Amino acid sequence: MNHIEKIAAQLPEYGLDAMLITSESGERYALGFHGEGLLLITRDGAQYTTDGRYIEAAREQVTGAEILLSTPDRGHMPLAKEYIEAKALHNIGFESGSMTVDGYRKYEQELPGILTPAQKLLDGLRASKDEGELALMRRAQAITDEAFQAILNFIRPGMTEREIAARLVYEMLSRGGDKVSFDPIVAAGANGSRPHAVPGDQVVDTGMFITMDFGCKVEGYCSDMTRTVALGHPTQEMEEVYSAVLNAQKAGINAARGGAAGREIDEAARRVLREAGYGEYFTHSFGHSLGLDIHECPNASSKETRPMPVGAVISAEPGVYIPGRFGVRIEDVLILKEDGCEDITRSSKDLIVL
């Protein structure tokens, strides 16, 4: 089944006649294409409208939906209205997780039928990746691993976090990444205690840890990885923290499988850090799902009680952050299987001293 068929097959369960797709990731999921258009999927067909900027590419790449050109005289809304009326569609689901309030008001005013929040329908399907999606995520991750190797040869004392972040972007895009999956995080020395530090003018110097968190997109699908490396020899305490984080990550990875609740996976890692005396410094969740968006659900977090689906792709990213001093995070990406998981991040996790 392609993704349009998968969405169509879910409509009866949600009591819907159609699903309206308006977000970039929704379009990409359904069509494998993004053209700032409007997609309506019914139980037995689909209509995609896009404008002159994208129409040629859409006609070349999109299958499984009738493609119509939206023009200033006959735009997305009139085309959608005609389709809804012709097919006598009544209950229309929409992406309530991403639609703005203004957008909702506009669709509600201009389209016939009842708009019904239906984010869950798409989230449920997107949580479990198929082989085509996994192939793109593996490619994105392989590019990210290569970029990490390249950055190790680039870093020198005296560079700024900003320069390293810019180079990471270059390394990923020049190797085939279409764009970054989020702005890279590069945090040196004391900045490393801020999990989402913004790279700035901080100069990297010997004796510092440098945490780099980065990823790219291939055909919309994300990668995500973090490595913390030492510039010059780390102190014994820094080494201890590093190995505690690595042990926690390994424990989480050992617990990660389809069917496990997110909180079981999180707890397996958290326990290791608690027992090593660093529990209070692990201030976020073990991991999040990713796919077309860098953060998807479900999470591997202490709050998540639902079983993780087989085929979910999650990050494994414990960290220890000691305010004002330093931080360590190590992040891989895992595909959950029935009996465990596959770690698709290939870069070494032994402490690298540059």
Ligand code: GLY
């Ligand atoms: N790697 C960025 C994040 O997970 O938020």
Ligand code: MN
């Ligand atoms: Mn992450």
